[in-house]
Amino acid sequence: xxxxxxxxxxxxxxxxxxxxxxxxxxxxxxxxxxxxxxxxxxxxxxxxxxxxxxxxxxxxxxxxxxxxxxxxxxxxxxxxxxxxxxxxxxxxxxxxxxxxxxxxxxxxxxxxxxxxxxxxxxxxxxxxxxxxxxxxxxxxxxxxxxxxxxxxxxxxxxxxxxxxxxxxxxxxxxxxxxxxxxxxxxxxxxxxxxxxxxxxxxxxxxxxxxxxxxxxxxxxxxxxxxxxxxxxxxxxxxxxxxxxxxxxxxxxxxxxxxxxxxxxxxxxxxxxxxxxxxxxxxxxxxxxxxxxxxxxxxxxxxxxxxxxxxxxxxxxxxxxxxxxxxxxxxxxxxxxxxxxxxxxxxxxxxxxxxxxxxxxxxxxxxxxxxxxxxxxxxxxxxxxxxxxxxxxxxxxxxxxxxxxxxxxxxxxxxxxxxxxxxxxxxxxxxxxxxxxxxxxxxxxxxxxxxxxxxxxxxxx
Numbered sequence: 001x002x003x004x005x006x007x008x009x010x011x012x013x014x015x016x017x018x019x020x021x022x023x024x025x026x027x028x029x030x031x032x033x034x035x036x037x038x039x040x041x042x043x044x045x046x047x048x049x050x051x052x053x054x055x056x057x058x059x060x061x062x063x064x065x066x067x068x069x070x071x072x073x074x075x076x077x078x079x080x081x082x083x084x085x086x087x088x089x090x091x092x093x094x095x096x097x098x099x100x101x102x103x104x105x106x107x108x109x110x111x112x113x114x115x116x117x118x119x120x121x122x123x124x125x126x127x128x129x130x131x132x133x134x135x136x137x138x139x140x141x142x143x144x145x146x147x148x149x150x151x152x153x154x155x156x157x158x159x160x161x162x163x164x165x166x167x168x169x170x171x172x173x174x175x176x177x178x179x180x181x182x183x184x185x186x187x188x189x190x191x192x193x194x195x196x197x198x199x200x201x202x203x204x205x206x207x208x209x210x211x212x213x214x215x216x217x218x219x220x221x222x223x224x225x226x227x228x229x230x231x232x233x234x235x236x237x238x239x240x241x242x243x244x245x246x247x248x249x250x251x252x253x254x255x256x257x258x259x260x261x262x263x264x265x266x267x268x269x270x271x272x273x274x275x276x277x278x279x280x281x282x283x284x285x286x287x288x289x290x291x292x293x294x295x296x297x298x299x300x301x302x303x304x305x306x307x308x309x310x311x312x313x314x315x316x317x318x319x320x321x322x323x324x325x326x327x328x329x330x331x332x333x334x335x336x337x338x339x340x341x342x343x344x345x346x347x348x349x350x351x352x353x354x355x356x357x358x359x360x361x362x363x364x365x366x367x368x369x370x371x372x373x374x375x376x377x378x379x380x381x382x383x384x385x386x387x388x389x390x391x392x393x394x395x396x397x398x399x400x401x402x403x404x405x406x407x408x409x410x411x412x413x414x415x416x417x418x419x420x421x422x423x424x425x426x427x428x429x430x431x432x433x434x435x436x437x438x439x440x441x442x443x444x445x446x447x448x449x450x451x452x453x454x455x456x457x458x459x460x
Contacts, residue, residue, distance in 0.1 A: 018171045018312055019093055019319040023327050027335070031308030033177035034168070038300035040180045047188055048209040051195040059206050062142025065133050066126075070150060072267050073118060077158070079260025079398075080110060081165050083252035086396040086460050088169040088235075089311050093318020097234065104166035104228070105241025106248045111158035122151030146206040153214035160217045163224035169311055170234040179223055187216045255460060258402035259393055269409040273431065276417050280428035283361075287368040288432075290355060291375055298379055301339045302386035305332045309387055310394025317395055322456045329391040329450060336383035344376045374432045381439035388446040396460035404445050413438030 018026050045067075052063050084107040091100035126144040135143070164176050191212040197203025204211060228237045270292075277288050309332035316325035347354065351369035385408070393401045416437050420430025449455070 016171060019316050019321055019324065023312075023324060024331055026312060027305070027308055027328055027331050030171065030173050030311060031305045031332070033173040033304075034307040035301050035304030037173075037177050037180050038303050039297075040177075040184050042296060042300070043184050044187060044213070047184075047191050048213070051192045052206055052209050054196060055205055058136075058138045059142050061135065061139045062130075062144075063146050063206055063209065064143075065130055065135060065139065066143040066147045066150070069129055069147065072264070073122070075263035075267050076114075076260055077111075077161055078263045079256035079258070080107060080114070080252065081161065081256075082259035082393045082398055083107070083254070083256030084162065084165055085169040085310055086255050086314050086394055086398075087248075087252055088166060089314025089394060090318035090396070090460050092170050092234065093315035093321075095319075097236075100170060101235045101237055102241050102245065103248055103252065104162070104170075104235050105237050106245055107166065107252055108159065108162040109242050109244065110249060110252065111162040112155055115155035115158035118154045119151050122154065123148050126151070142206050146210045149207050149210035150213065153210075153217060156214060156217045156221055159221045160224065163221065163228060166235060167224070167227065167233045168307070169314070171311060171315065172233050173308070173311075175227065175233065179220055183216045183220050186219065187212055190215060251460060255393075255396050255398050258398040262389075262398070262402040262405040265406055266409060269414060272414060273417060273435070276421070276431055277428060280421075283363050283367050284428045286364055287355075287371045290364075290368050291371045291432075294354065294372065295375070295379070295382075298340075298343050299382060299386060302336045302383040303390075305336050306387040306390030308332065310390040313391050313394040314396070317456065317458075322453075325395070325456065326450075326453065329388065332387045332391065333384055336387050337380065340380050340383040344380060347372055347376050347379075370429070371432050374429065374436060378436035378439040381436075381443035384443040385439060385446060388443075388450050392446070392450065392455045395455045395458050397455040397458040400449060400455060404442060404449065407445065408438050408442035412441040 018030060048063065052059050084103065087103040087107075088100045091097070091103060126147040127140060130140045130143045130147070133140075164179070168176050191209060192198075193201050194204050194208030194212050195206070196208075225237075227233050228235055230236075274285070274288065277284050309328050312328040313325040316322070316328065351372045352365055355365050355368035355372060389401045389405065392398075413434050416434035417431045420426045420434055421428060422430075426433065
């Protein structure tokens with residue numbers, strides 16, 4: 001029987017019914033913690049490199065290569081997260097708290113099994129995989145040391161991610177944000193100690209940077225499992241939730257596998273794009289890399305609002321309110337575009353100053369600022385892509401999101417990236433304009449599909 005629960009007074013916000021009340025305020029309230037979480041995650045990406053940088057260029061190169069492999073593995077989690085988010089949001093919208101809790105338990109179980117597999121494979125294949133990059137032996141050794149420690153704690157990583165997104169998908173986005181902030185404070189404090197050594201703590205080099213992540217993740221998992229088992233969120237886990245339920249597992253994977261493929265193909269496309277820029281020289285590659293880092297920052301708001309829209313869409317569809325779901329997506333697009341226009345204006349005015357934050361090399365500042373100004377047009381469309389992809393996936397229609405992403409990358413972006421530099425005589429700028437064209441094509445296709453409304457009838 002469906003277990004409907006009303007939020008208690010002391011936790012009214014955390015157990016709020018997001019299918020009721022003004023859509024705009026609901027969207028902003030549920031999304032802003034997600035935006036902050038995206039920005040906090042970027043801190044974790046920067047902190048390691050700041051202190052590893054003290055160890056020299058070999059350590060930097062090794063950790064850089066290791067992180068490419070780690071990020072590819074992490075994109076596989078995205079598929080499971082999409083399945084988890086769609087399932088829990090639907091259950092919550094329908095008032096089935098027990099079903100949502102059971103789905104969370106099944107997702108955590110899948111994550112633990114996957115994490116154990118990655119631990120074994122990652123530790124065994126760390127060096128062989130890194131050798132494929134053709135790097136020097138010393139660089140491979142440093143990268144392998146970092147990877148082995150990270151993959152040794154991969155079960156902890158899976159527990160953290162699945163627990164965090166379970167709570168977030170239930171509609172409580174504030175507690176995960178607060179926990180993420182606390183974790184990053186601890187990370188910033190212990191990372192230099194473990195990397196460089198202090199007092200009785202020996203310096204562990206790149207392994208210390210990896211270990212600092214595992215320690216922080218472990219602390220986060222303890223807190224999250226306490227919240228979930230004690231019922232301090234809308235969800236409340238019991239040990240029976242971890243007994244395999246093939247029907248639930250299949251439903252999560254059925255939604256998640258297309259999202260997994262979507263992210264893997266995008267990662268491969270990014271690698272090919274970088275490969276196309278390499279012949280234009282080191283400055284071009286460096287300028288492209290800086291632009292990719294800046295894009296992560298500019299798109300944090302789009303990813304946060306897209307995540308919020310996905311939760312609202314899933315819950316409203318579960319509550320049989322398709323019009324509310326549709327409006328949630330369009331309002332998210334509107335808010336993202338407001339921010340993207342502001343970012344675009346700032347970039348057009350101060351591109352050189354923005355690139356100058358990262359480098360003082362005149363040629364790199366010049367090329368990087370040209371790349372950044374070209375990217376402005378793409379950012380206006382990429383915000384729409386992030387929001388609508390997340391929203392459609394939140395409805396459980398990950399197959400459509402995957403098809404549009406594949407088309408955007410392999411039908412538009414990469415063919416133009418091959419064609420424009422030579423045939424159109426645009427040089428390296430042709431690759432950057434190809435990225436803009438891909439964003440336009442993806443945004444237009446997603447908006448047309450969103451208007452059609454077929455995703456509203458998706459069963460999960």
